[in-house]
Amino acid sequence: MGMGRPREFDAETALDRAMEVFWRHGYEGATIAQLTEAMAINPPSLYACFGNKEGLLKAALDRYTKLRGVWMDEVVAAPTARDVAERMLMGIADKQTDPANPPGCLLVQGGIACGTGSENVPFELATRRAQNEDQLRDRFVRAKAEGDLKPTSDPAALARYVSAVSVGMGVMASSGADREALRQVASVAVQAVEAQSGS
Amino acid sequence: MGMGRPREFDAETALDRAMEVFWRHGYEGATIAQLTEAMAINPPSLYACFGNKEGLLKAALDRYTKLRGVWMDEVVAAPTARDVAERMLMGIADKQTDPANPPGCLLVQGGIACGTGSENVPFELATRRAQNEDQLRDRFVRAKAEGDLKPTSDPAALARYVSAVSVGMGVMASSGADREALRQVASVAVQAVEAQSGS
DNA sequence: CCACATTTGTAGCGACCACTACATATCTGG
DNA sequence: CCAGATATGTAGTGGTCGCTACAAATGTGG
Structure with a gap:
């Protein structure tokens, strides 16, 4: 018995293309026609590989968070809580205005509000944003233990705060705010x- | 010549219902069927009164910003820049978790990313958010002139910052964050x- | 070279979208 | 009571959506 015809496209590069379409148009705004064209494949190949549109989004989200995870590791490696916040928010100011990527953050841009039948897409995004916040909180807990943060400080609240500012910057970026505007926000937030x- | 049959529904209450649908599902997620059902009218009445779906959204946005404008006037009436920020951010924490309204902010929730053919919807939202930021900036300029803010402070940057935090809180609220979480963010942001x- | 497994491209499925033609109902001015 | 004007409800319109049936193409194991 044979092993069948091998696929002719690379799944990872196709995912990168799909990620960009979701990033730019949101989940519901992105159509299968746009996605397949960007991925340079035909619909049956997409469905054979990712199941359906939501499966493709999840795969794209996983890839996105994996790439950002590498960067977040560097962020939380900063010596103090203040430096963590600065490195993260300034980094976001740069990343979200980088013309190499669509503006804003996929985890926001991907779709906050969705129509009936896609209610769990916002949930998927929120879950991945929460992972980021958890990582930040753990780092601030350590900072408090090390005396870097006041004994009266609330690491969880600080993490939530930095996370909220990040999201706000992402929305600003997607609305056309330039790098300088985002840096101003980051600077004040720190x-x-x-x-x-x-x- | 007669003046025609009078309309049987109240445009403002119908607009309130439509506003809630857009708020909850976003622009593209809201369907005409959902809107007409919530407004208790039929499609022809909707199109005769508001032109098309986008016209209805603009009318809903105008009504939303008008209602919020009253509240914003109270916010900027606070005695100091710090109190303005606190009143605004704490107020948002309450408003965006009020079960009487959909969670989050219509100007964010309405639709950040849209599909082809609705590109100016995000623009409409961003414009109205910018109005809020301008009002805040003017207030901070005054605060600086009064010596309430440091001579080295940047009122525009501060306004952008508070505006960004507001947007971030809105996204959090729409993802299910409770009032306490939002208040923590506001508290740190102040x-x-x-x-x-x-x- | 053959039987089998899997992918690929074409072409189109039913469902739902925003939107509207049309006949009917309800008003005002004369 | 009548003529003109506007609103309403029914019942669709063409278009696009996510998704898939099907046959041809391309691989592997025997």
Whole structure:
């Protein structure tokens, strides 16, 4: 018995193309026709490989968070809570205005509000954003233990705050805000973390 | 010559219903069938009154920003820049988790990413968000002139920052964050404004 | 070279979308 | 009571959506 005809496209590069379409148009705004054209394949290949449109989104989200995870590891490696916040928010200011990528963040842009039948897409996005926040919280817990943050500070609240600012910057970027505007926001935002630093 | 049959529904209450549908499902996620059912009218009445789907959205956005404008006037009436920020962000924490309304903010929830053919919907939302930011900036300019903010502070950057945090909170709320979580974010965010206070 | 497994491209499926033609109903001005 | 004007409800329109049946193409094991 044979092993069948091998696929003629590379799944990872196809995912990268799909990721960009979701990133730019959102989940419901992206059509199968756009996706297959960007991926340079035909619908049956898409469905054989990813199941359906939502499966393709999940695969794209996984790839996105995996790539961002590498960067987040560098972020939380900063020496102090303040530096973590600065590195993250300034990095976001740069990344979300990088013309190499669609503006904003896929985890926001992908689709906040969805129509009936796609209710769990926002949930998928929120879950992945929460992972980021957890990583940040763990880092701030450590900062508090090390005396880098005040004993009265709330690491979870700080993490939520930095995460919220990130999301806000993502929406700004998708609305056309330039890098300087985002850096201003990041710069001010860091001051709140700074206010919780020292003993 | 007669003046024709009078309309049997109240346009404002119908608009309120439509606003809620857009708020909950986004622009593209909201269908004409859902809208007409919520408004308790039939499609021809909708099109005769609002032109088309996008016209209905604009009317809903105008009504939304008008209602919020009243509240924003109270916000910028706070005595100091810090109090403006606190009143605004804490107010948002409450409003965006009020079960009487859909979670989040219509100007974000309405639709960040849209499909081909609706590209100007995100623009409409961003424009109305910018109006809010302008109002905030004017207030911070005054605060700086009054010595309430440091001479080195940047009112425009502060306004952008508060606006960005608001948007971030809106996305959090639409993802199911509770009031306490939003208040924590607001509380931390105010500290950055506080860092620019005094001389 | 053959039987089998899998992919690929074409072509089109039913469902739903925003939107509207049309006949009917309900008003005002004369 | 009548003529003109506008609103309403029914019942669709063409177009696009996500998705798939099917046959041809391309691989492997015997």
